[in-house]
Amino acid sequence: MRKTFSRRARVATGATVLTAVAATATAFGTVSASAGPAAATPAAASAASVTSRATTTSTHLTVDAAVKAAQAALDAAEKENQRVTVAVVDRNGNTLVTLRGDGAGPQSYESAERKAYTAVSWNAPTSELAGRLTGAPNLKDIPGTLFLAGAVPVTAKNAPVAGIGVAGAPSGDLDEKFARAGAAALTR
Incomplete structure (x- = not known):
């Protein structure tokens, strides 16, 4: 009323x-x-102006690098005739870029973003994190996460700077293979 x-x-x-x-x-x-x-x-x-001891500096993935990684992952999937969506999130889990491949299912968009968020949050591939659910099943209840294989973290100096998530292939192993191809593009 x-x-x-x-x-x-x-x-x-x-x-x-x-x-x-x-x-x-x-x-x-x-x-x-x-x-x-x-x-x-x-x-x-x-x-007040704080001293340098009261602040930190962090490394972030550039948008250009995020686009490069997403496109490399999408290209890897297309070479195998897979219809997927690729998402790259920054170190804070904010989406930098999402590419939805031709014919990718509607569920793949959110799944790719949530997988990428999960990988960067725990600085581990989601295939590894999915195995942790047996010992801690409540992990899956954390908002924004998706504990399914298909995402990898991107690190700089052993600190997470991004996550790359892929969704839409018939298996999480394939999704993760394509996410790794995206991460590998950043080392060239």
Whole structure:
């Protein structure tokens, strides 16, 4: 059921929102075109610069490298007349690229992404991770994961930087073979 508000309630709500927006703009140092020189705002004056010991630097796969890996995996599958989808995710599990091959099943899109996410999350091929379910069956309940063979992690200096997942071939072993072909393309 949708609740309707009186005009008075809508006007009061609108005024409250505008006041909040104006207060936020002031807090972040927004200045109108007619204002004089900008003075240091309390928010800017209290900003702190942290030392290099308080931060880390991480390595990420480039989009160009992700596309190269995905295309190599898809090409490997097409050479064997397999209709698959390939997904490459970054070190945080965010999708960089997904290529859905001609004729790949609709379920393969999400499966490839979830396999890639699983491989990068545990820094292990999903065929290996699928075997762990016998000892820890609740692993399969972790959101976004798929413990089926078909994905491999990509590492740099022994740290995961991406995951390549393939789905749609008749077996997970084939999917993983194609994912490995994608990873191998990054070493050339």
